[in-house]
């Protein structure tokens with residue numbers, strides 16, 4: 744069994760519902776146990792502007808899957824939510840990123856773990872720190888150190 748963290752993001756077609764429904768779909772997979780769920784956060788788009796704000800969250804899971812099996816499973820759930828892969832860094836109905844997978848560092852053409860942009864993305868770091876303030880990102884560093892150098896003004900915690 745491996746502990747992993749998944750980042751969820753959506754900025755189309757009722758983003759909050761997309762995120763909640765994705766968490767439900769993930770929790771229904773027999774090979775995955777959802778251990779923790781962060782709050783939802785509203786965030787300004789990173790990358791191309793002129794798209795809607797995002798809803799982001801992070802979950803902590805335990806899984807018996809290997810990394811590529813987990814990737815396939817996340818892509819199936821994205822597809823079930825109507826995701827169409829078009830524009831790189833464009834708007835999306837549902838994005839499920841494997842952020843961390845145990846202590847593994849993977850650089851494969853299909854999968855990079857830890858997620859390549861993790862250290863620069865407050866919309867990942869803040870929810871990750873909420874569920875695991877002592878989290879250490881393999882090959883990168885401690886969540887607390889990364890948060891200290893990231894501006895969080897474009898991120899809003901949603902209470903509900």
Ligand code: ROI
Pocket residue numbers: 751752753786787788789790791797798799832833834838866
């Ligand atoms: N920006 C925000 N705020 N949240 C995301 O989930 C997100 N996902 C992306 C890009 C387009 C890079 N920007 C984002 O893939």
